[in-house]
Amino acid sequence: SEIALEELPGVGPATAEKLKEAGFNTIEAVAVASPSELATTAEIGESTAAKIINAARQAADIGGFETGDIVLERRKMVGKLTTGCTEFDEMMGGGIETQAITELYGEFGSGKTQLAHQLAINVQMDREHGGLNGSVIIIDTENTFRPERIAQMVKGLSEKHGMELDPEEFLQNIHVARAYNSNHQILLVDSATDLANELRDMGKPVRLLIVDSLMAHFRAEYVGRGTLADRQQKLNKHMHGLLRFGDLFNASVVVTNQVMAKPDAFFGDPTRPVGGHIVGHTATFRLYLRKSKGDKRIIRLVDSPNLPEGEAVIAVTTAGLTD
Ligand code: ADP
Ligand code: MG
Structure with missing residues (x-):
């Protein structure tokens, strides 16, 4: 993905680092994670994890309309x-x-x-x-x-x-x-x-x-x-x-x-x-x-x-x- 993890709302440099260490290197990887999985591996709250995942899903979906x-x-x-x-x-x-x-x-x-x-x-x-x-x-x-x-x-x-x-x-x-x-x-x-x-x-x-x-x-x-x-x-x-x-x-x-x-x-x-x-x-x-x-x-x-x-x-x- 073109977008860096740090650009997701709710993801500071420290969280981005934790995510990467846990193997979530891309927006796509975060987008398909489950909140509990992300919360545990990145040591963040589950509701924060859910918000990050939602943001990642929106960012990852590059679709749109065409004629x-x-x-x-x-x-x-x-x-x-x-x-x-x-x-x-x-x-x-x-x-x-x-x-x-x-x-x-x-x-x-x-x-x-x-x-x-x-x-x-x-x-x-x-x-x-x-x-x-x-x-x-x-x-x-x-x-x-x-x-x-x-x-x-x-x-x-x-x-x-x-x-x-x-x-x-x-x-x-x-x-x-x-x-x-x-x-x-x-x-x-x-x-x-x-x-x-x-x-x-x-x-x-x-x-x-x-x-x-x-x-x-x-x-x-x-x-x-x-x-x-x-x-x-x-x-x-x-x-x-x-x-x-x-x-x-x-x-x-x-x-x-x-x-x-x-x-x-x-x-x-x-x-x-x-x-x-x-x-x-x-x-x-x-x-x-x-x-x-x-x-x-x-x-x-x-x-x-x-x-x-x-x-x-x-x-x-x-x-x-x-x-
Ligand atoms: P799956 O649907 O489980 O992927 P395969 O595509 O592996 O099945 O099919 C295996 C079958 O293909 C074997 O049972 C055999 O009948 C046939 N087969 C595999 N290799 C050969 C070969 N070298 N020569 C002829 N038949 C073969
Ligand atoms: Mg087979």
């Missing part, structure tokens, strides 16, 4: 990133859109991480091959990023297109950070913004931001009913940070999500994505991945602002994702 023609100009820039699978691309109206969050949800082993790896490769290709000539940032919360798998998939893509693609070059354009907890995960979006600015200046614009998995830390840390409001507030902040990143850099934002059993389901599929209405409403496209026979996976487009619901079948193979 429709400006929105249209930005929409014209929307890119479509190929999944490498014909049916899947068609269902998505050409591919995974930039300036949007696409959520992949499904059970363990349904192929969310595999798809994320494939997209991290495809986005680097030129437009003729369905890519966006872009680099990639991955926020890895479950330690499931595998460079070896990237190399394997690049080899597969080389064969598919009859080109000599160098796995090393692809790996050099994938920037991975491990997120150790939910606060860290949120802060990594700020770091991703800094990095994306640098990469843009270097002529290697980031066209894909992956969060794999979105909810794992939030679910592990916020257990019990009393913590839900707090969790949703932070999650909301995180989702909007991701949306902003997508708009700012004309990038696709892809997040993976887990499912949980729906105890009240009498009909249909007894699972649903976690994260509640915050994730549901902020994700632009929601895709439900399901295991099928052998290496087949069924992908269902559950929610989209401008496309009909539909299903596509793909295969997860050693060479990568195919029809």
